[in-house]
Amino acid sequence: MSENIPIKNVTPGDAQAAELYAKREKIHPRSYTGLFRNIRLLGVAFLFLLYFGTAWLQWGERQAVLFDLPARQFHVFGSTFQPQDFFLLSFILIICAFGLFFITVFAGRVWCGYTCPQTVWTWIFMWAERVTEGERHARIKLDKAPMSANKLARRSVKHGIWLTVSIVTALTFVGYFTPIRELVPDTFTLNIGGWSLFWVFFFTMATYINAGWLREQVCFYMCPYGRFQSVMFDKDTLIIAYDPRRGEARGSRKKGVDPAAAGLGDCIDCTLCVQVCPTGIDIRDGLQYECIGCAACVDACDEVMDKMEYPRGLISYTTEHNLSGEKTTMLRPRLLGYGALLAVMIGLFAVTVSGLAKVSLDVSRDRNVLFREVSGGDIENIYIVRIFNKSQVPRSFVLSVEGHPQLRMDLRQDSLSLQANEHLQLPVNVRLDPQYMDGTNTSITFRVIATEDSDITAEAESRFMGPRIR
Template sequence: MSSKIPLEDVTPKVETYDLYAKREKIQTRSYKGLFKNIRLAGVAFLFMLYFGTVWLRWGDRPAVLWDLPARQFHIFGATFQPEDFFLLSFLLIICAFGLFFITVFAGRVWCGYTCPQTVWTWVFMWAERITEGERNARIKLDHAPMSLNKFARRAAKHSIWLLVSLATALTFVGYFTPIRGLIVEMFTWQMAGWSLFWVFFFTAATYINAGWLREQVCIHMCPYARFQSVMFDADTLIVSYDAARGEPRGSRKKGIDPAEVGKGDCINCEICVQVCPTGIDIRNGLQIECISCTACIDACDEVMEKMDYPPGLIRYTTEHSLEGKPTKVFRPRLFGYGTALLVMIGLFIITVSNISQVSLDIERDRNVLFRETSSGQIENVYIVKIFNKGTTERSYRLSMQGHEGLTLHLPDRPLLVGPSSKLQLPLNVQIDPAELDGATNIPVIFEVVATDDDSVVASSESRFMAPKVR
């Protein structure tokens, strides 16, 4: 008999996981339906807006131009200066509250219908379909060895991708540099360095994001996917699978009553998964990867129609509705966001409508605080900048308020300023030292008024510096 005590390995087994999972390429299939038609109409409108606006003219300049070197931002008949930049911040806040309102009401419809990442991804998927075929053909092509046919199809696909990316980049840069001259410079190989850099940058960004990264941008890079769950509530409209109606799943022939085979309406065809651009199964419930593109709704309704079942197994609905409870449309959070949005839009419109058509900027001569003229007067020199924001040439008169002894010396000519132009000229202000009464730092206010309209007015405050009299 052996005297050895049997040993048993009780070391706990530790499972290891690879923290990096290689991206599985998503190949979507074609489908048709109501929501797809709505999205295509919306995308067509947005494309016309994006690619068309940059070609519009307003007088002798582009209708929309962000002229950074001149620090002027033209939007049709309005011209904005850097001091009006707060309006952009105002507009971004309005957009943020608008996004909050829409998210609380209908989930991620922004992502599914109008987000540039989604829109351009659909365009690139279309290029794949017309060059490499439908889903099954593309999967076979991926696994096939390189051949002349595969090379030609891939080359055609990437050529379309690059052309779309280049058109996107040129259009974007065209909002900062006149597009007509930019196109001529590109074809004549005379494009400026910075223009060339940004065209290349945005071409590469579009090509990589919409062609290669795709759903990875939505899942890992976009912060909206992370905070959307905070915005949702049980009354938010979201793309949902009706598990009570669809389960248990199972295949069957057309026309068979699900109750006869002890199944739900879902035939487990997985077409809803095959059309999803992020590759999720909506039947597993709401997931951060879902961008509410409604592809699964259209695809499932197509299948339900073929099976003679009612549509809506996957549909826009709310959590309360799925549970058989009434959905509350008007609720405090939605009302709060809506009210704040309307108030900010109103304030924005009022602010924009009250922006003066002229701006005035006064700069003192930085080389010397003051100087004494040959007649014994104390003189300060200023640089006056009058900017006409209107669309017609205007004449202005300039005046000054402050110390009674100050006299304003202007050039003996009318102050004419062209449309969306700036007039810059030197200005001398003098005073008799006897009238200073010991003052060395006198506040002055300059005012410019249009000669044809007293409501077109702007003012700027400065200082008159004088020596200390002992």
């Protein structure tokens, strides 16, 4: 006879069902100084200059970087791309993916901590919060205080700065799709178009809500990167970690006290590492997916170690192998594999871009007339030929048709001179004596060649249609 396994109920009598969603506790990061903060400031300054400055650069008579959707032209400095060049976007996305994989395997979430737009704009919004509402303790006190004229004024200025930054951010983003030198004055004179106004409003609200209100919630619940980072980490990945062998046991003490003599570790339990964290975690609890790798806790802890005259590095960039006293291997198969694939993709992209044609040719048949017989008994087909000068200089082109020696082509436009990035669309009549036709249709090829450089050429295939001859 089998015995039942005894079951003991350990659920507290007053236990309630766990909530699926915990209420957000507002985080008030404390200001700090340090090496990694300075690196981040330099990086943010560069990214802001790149983002806000590039939109205003000119390249000849046009904006240097402009994604002109109505014209279906995408200008990037000296290059102009068309929708058929969108396969290059696949290259760019693959390069970005492998770049992110490589960086993550090597140095963890440095992208999140230093260059992610959500992080960068959140830091800007927290700066506005600090200059209008004060330091951490003052902000906490202000949150708990009842509404007053002082509180209303401070909050109004803060939100005014947030909205200003959001509007400038949105205008710049839309300025990459609509010429920004026209967009900005049109916005302030209320002459802005409906779609431009919609997208400016949309990205203003997106920036304002994400960086001002959601903040770390975007990293916790909306961004998938924090969730799958553990799959990409290994024990040789650089992470921000607390050294428990050196820090434990924690405890406060006066400066100059030997921690070993007091039976303590180097951690004085000041909690500054928690107070400066933009996601509100305690790094001493170990590696957590909420950690964005910003190194704020490293700077704060190093400052405390300096004051206590202890060695720096209680919290530092390190690896799991280092923490356990083992040797870290930097060149490992996974890292080398991602690096090799990244190099290959960058090389393929460079070769593809350098080999892009400087002229494109598109040919379509006139849908109104399949074919027609003209005087003399010839069969005539009409085609719509589109030529696009993709180079940055004016060029003249010669158009020809191949497929049979007796093909004759009539152009309704003698000049095939195109300015830089100019389209030309023209009808072309092609004639052929039906006795030279093999069946009801014959394969033909249109070719366009630049008169100044015969290497600049493009071709397009089509069909020449005719009646069935018995």
